[in-house]
Amino acid sequence: MKKLLVLLSLTLLFANIISAQTTTVWIVRHAEKDKSNPQDTNPNLSDEGKVRAGDLATYLKKVKFDVAFATPTKRTHQTLDSLVVPKVIDYKDIKSLVDSIKTNYIGKTIIVAGHSNTVLEIIEGLGGKKPKEELTDDDYDYIFELSVKEDKARVKMEQYGRPHHL
Template sequence: MKKVLLVVIALFFVQFSFAQKLTVYIVRHAEKDMSNTTLKDPELSFEGKQRALELNRILKGKGINDIFSTNYIRTRNTAGPLRDYRGLPLHLYDATKPADLVKTIKTEYDGKTLLIVGHSNTVLELIEAFGGKKPFEEIPETVYDNLFKLTINGDKISVSTSKYGKKSIEEN
């Protein structure tokens, strides 16, 4: 019995000693077309399409293994150029359940590099759900240029923020 217990304990420690670094890039969707404000699910604007191309340019050499997006045209199309370039499927997730997405990613994507495309009111919640600290309190409705990088190594997480594409106009 003692030998079985020792083997189980050893396997437990071996499993955690081989945990690999997980890298997660998180962005808000690019600019949406507001020419018809009655649409609940608008396309990207011209500026948004340009930002999506810029996101591809920045991330195409980062070894993205999988892409996650909410099921909206603007989020799917923000990921579109990179998805097409890398030939990756697009995994849809429910933005109202960030803990479920984090659990899936942490258990099934260890050692991978991922992109998640969300919304101004969900991106910072995702960072917190991963165990990171929000770099600021909110993302204004007019800001689309934040690129968050989470590096997760066991229980250690670092969050860095950079900008990409054309500078967003900040609300006053």
């Protein structure tokens, strides 16, 4: 009986520790894409985008990531290429991304590369309040840091690289 009580106590303690951990999620929009061919639905980064991807790596040089998530597009993956990340996982929809983060990466440090029409939705999906009403097609310089604990997130918004918004 004592062993059962000890086991039950340890299980509850472990469950409390896990649920109380803070997950850090960085979210960026992919860097500038090459618009030279309007027919290309999966373009690479432009030269300016490659510079911004390098700026992202400089901005986050002290952050140790456990995992990265990117949509299955060249530009999101190329935006993350300069970062030291052990694993990049493709995601196709926001719900499965959020579920995966909340289930499999509690207490970890994560970066997500998204698109102008998904970044703010991801923030809301993780329990944060949108820090901007919308991201436009020209908004490449924002970065969002979320501290996620259970179903709530504290959101911090900054800019990196060459600013679009002076």
